[in-house]
Amino acid sequence: MGSHGLYWILGLLALASFVGIPVAFAFAFASAVGLYFSLGGLAPVLGLLQQTMLDGVREYNFVVLPLFTVMGLLIAHSGAAADLFGVVNRRLTGVPGRLAVATVGGNAVFAAVTGVGIASAAAFSQVAYPQMRRAGYAPSFATGCIAGSSVLGLLIPPSVFMIVWAILTEQSVGRLFAGGVLPGLLLASLYAAYCMLAASAWPRLAPPLPPAAAAEPRDAAALRSERIGWIGVALLIGVTLGGIWLGFVTPTEGSALGLLGALLLALAKGMPARSLAQSFVVAGKTTTPVLLLLLCATMYTKLLALEGVPDQVRALLEALGLGPAGTVLFMVATWFLLGCLIDSISIMLLTVPMFWPIAQALGIEPITFALVGILVIEAGVLTPPFGIGVFVVKAAVPDRSVRVNDIFAGAAPYWLLILATAAAVWFWPPLATWLPSRM
Numbered sequence: 001m002g003s004h005g006l007y008w009i010l011g012l013l014a015l016a017s018f019v020g021i022p023v024a025f026a027f028a029f030a031s032a033v034g035l036y037f038s039l040g041g042l043a044p045v046l047g048l049l050q051q052t053m054l055d056g057v058r059e060y061n062f063v064v065l066p067l068f069t070v071m072g073l074l075i076a077h078s079g080a081a082a083d084l085f086g087v088v089n090r091r092l093t094g095v096p097g098r099l100a101v102a103t104v105g106g107n108a109v110f111a112a113v114t115g116v117g118i119a120s121a122a123a124f125s126q127v128a129y130p131q132m133r134r135a136g137y138a139p140s141f142a143t144g145c146i147a148g149s150s151v152l153g154l155l156i157p158p159s160v161f162m163i164v165w166a167i168l169t170e171q172s173v174g175r176l177f178a179g180g181v182l183p184g185l186l187l188a189s190l191y192a193a194y195c196m197l198a199a200s201a202w203p204r205l206a207p208p209l210p211p212a213a214a215a216e217p218r219d220a221a222a223l224r225s226e227r228i229g230w231i232g233v234a235l236l237i238g239v240t241l242g243g244i245w246l247g248f249v250t251p252t253e254g255s256a257l258g259l260l261g262a263l264l265l266a267l268a269k270g271m272p273a274r275s276l277a278q279s280f281v282v283a284g285k286t287t288t289p290v291l292l293l294l295l296c297a298t299m300y301t302k303l304l305a306l307e308g309v310p311d312q313v314r315a316l317l318e319a320l321g322l323g324p325a326g327t328v329l330f331m332v333a334t335w336f337l338l339g340c341l342i343d344s345i346s347i348m349l350l351t352v353p354m355f356w357p358i359a360q361a362l363g364i365e366p367i368t369f370a371l372v373g374i375l376v377i378e379a380g381v382l383t384p385p386f387g388i389g390v391f392v393v394k395a396a397v398p399d400r401s402v403r404v405n406d407i408f409a410g411a412a413p414y415w416l417l418i419l420a421t422a423a424a425v426w427f428w429p430p431l432a433t434w435l436p437s438r439m
Contacts, residue, residue, distance in 0.1 A: 024292045027349065031299035038306050049299065062291060064173065067255035068158045070283040071240075072114030074262040075233065077279050078269040081123035083229030084109050089131075097199025097206040099135055100142070101192045103128040104149045108188040111153035112237045113258065118286075118392050121150035125396035132206075139402050141198070141205040144410020147382060147393045149191055151418070154344075154378045156184035157241055158255065160290070161374045164345060167294060168301070168352045171366060173251040174244050178435040179367040183375065183425055190417045198413075225269060232265035245435075290345055297349035314358045324362045328369070328426065331355050332376050336419075339380020343388055347377050368425060371432040375422035379415040384408045 012030045021029075035045045075081070088109075089102035106128070107120050114120060124146045132142035154161045157177030166173040199206035240258035243249040249257060266276060317327050331351070338347045352373070359369045381389040390407045425432050 022289075024289065024296045027293065027296035027300050031296070031303050034303045035299070035306070038303065062167070062294070063252050064158075064163050064255045065160065065290060066283055066287040067252075067259045068114075068160070068163070069287050070280055071236075071255065071258045071262040072119045072153075073279040073283050074259075074266045074271070074276070075110070075113055075236075076119040076123040077275050078229070078262075078266040078271045079225070080229040080233050080265065080269070081106065081110055081120070082127045083226040084233060085124065085127050086226055087230045095196060096208065097195040098209060099128065099132045099137065100145045100195035100199065100206055103132075103145050104152075104188055104191045104195060107149035107152050108156065108184070109233060109237075111156040111159075111184070112241060113158075113233055113262070114153045118150075118388070120153045121147060121389055121392040122396040124150065125393050126398065129397050129399065133399065135209055136207040138205045138410075139399065140406040140410035142410070143393050143397060143402055143407040144412070144414065145191075145195060146397075147387075147389045147407055147411045148414025148417075149188075150389055150393070151378050151381050151414070152184060152188055152191075154381065155180050155187060155374065157181065157244075158251070158258070159374070161344065161348070161378065162370075163251075164290070164294065164348055165352065165370050165374060168297070168348065169356045169366070169370070171370065175367060175436040176370055177241065177251065178245055179371055179432045180374070181435055182431050183371055183421055186424065186431065187375075187417065187421045190421065191414060194413055194417060228265070228268050232261075232268065236261045236265065293345060293349055297353070300349070301353040311357075313354055314361055317358070324364060327358065327362060328364065328372065331359075332372070332422070335373065335376040336379065336383075339377060339386070340383050341386060343386065344377050344380050347380065348373075365429055365433060367436055368429040368432050371425045372422045375418055375425065379418040379422075382408075382411040382415040382418075387411070 012033065032045055032049070036042060039045055084106040085102055088105040089099065092098045092102055092105075095101055103124055107124060110120055110123070125143075128146055129142055132145075133139070153159065157180050159177070159180060162176040162180060163173055165171070166176050195206070199208075236258055239261060240254045243257065244251055244254040263276075266279075317330065320326075322330060334351060335347060338351070342350075355373070356369075360366070381387060384390075387408060390404060390411055393407055394402065394404050
């Protein structure tokens with residue numbers, strides 16, 4: 001097809017995405033056109049498409065996505081998020097910005113059993129926001145904290161971002177999960193520190209609470225239900241992630257165990273049958289587009305490989321004399337700019353097939369590169385004008401007077417801290433590689 005023809009195809013893909021055509025169809029159409037010219041006919045394209053779809057249906061790792069998604073939704077809808085928030089909140093008496101710190105802590109634990117930031121954002125918008133507003137917290141500070149801490153589920157395993165990255169690069173899901181633990185804990189700690197510092201420096205954002213306001217009075221039945229919730233979540237983390245890290249189960253088997261445990265927890269919490277069924281339906285609606293995207297992106301990856309695009313991009317970057325660090329900085333800038341325009345999964349599918357071979361050729365440590373990329377792409381969940389995490393919070397908070405601009409402003413410190421964590425991983429790789437090296 002030639003490089004000029006390929007650039008037209010990539011331009012067609014970008015144009016189709018920006019004008020609003022669903023990204024999966026844009027991938028499929030642009031890739032099919034490109035492969036038609038590359039392979040010289042329709043029959044080879046149809047044969048490749050058929051083989052790609054069959055391989056995708058048989059891909060064992062794809063099962064992880066719907067299982068972890070259902071697991072997270074069951075826990076969210078069962079009320080376990082409220083249980084986590086209540087437990088953490090009561091143990092933070094005297095801490096500046098206690099309710100915000102409790103939101104971060106609850107989200108960090110919740111992230112370890114969800115992997116889906118949207119579930120966290122929706123759950124804590126209903127649980128934490130009303131309490132923060134009753135305590136006099138500024139709307140932008142409260143909503144920014146909820147949106148910012150919800151993205152911990154995209155870094156702390158079992159992260160959907162990590163699963164997609166592992167599928168695209170053929171890396172170990174379990175090793176990526178282990179690599180995200182320490183950066184995830186670091187990011188959660190930075191979030192909590194920011195909340196305490198902001199509350200101390202600007203009391204109008206988060207007025208101090210008297211010790212007696214640690215939690216609303218709870219009767220014995222409510223306390224028993226709360227105990228079931230947080231103990232159940234702790235057991236799920238231990239069984240699911242502990243089993244994966246210790247090598248007792250594969251990530252796919254761990255996701256199946258986690259789903260079974262989440263179902264038992266939801267039943268123990270008295271979750272109605274209608275809500276159980278709704279969780280499965282929502283999970284299907286959430287994961288089906290992602291799986292379709294992955295299948296269509298496989299065609300796009302084959303086109304890039306066939307036309308030698310990673311080699312062309314690497315040659316261009318080498319001609320600029322950027323070196324490994326400069327090349328990664330170029331990739332980071334690309335990811336960040338795209339994060340302001342399109343959704344995060346689409347960014348991965350567009351760029352990782354090109355950037356991954358370049359990083360390998362430059363000898364960049366795979367898990368370090370993966371964590372830097374995931375963190376920077378994760379920041380796009382909070383950046384304007386797209387910021388899907390911000391819009392989820394806007395839709396979920398019970399206060400209709402909250403403006404999107406207020407949430408974006410409140411979330412800005414959080415995506416800055418995400419970028420700071422990405423820099424920490426790059427300059428100190430053991431932060432990402434220490435745990436995987438012990439698996």
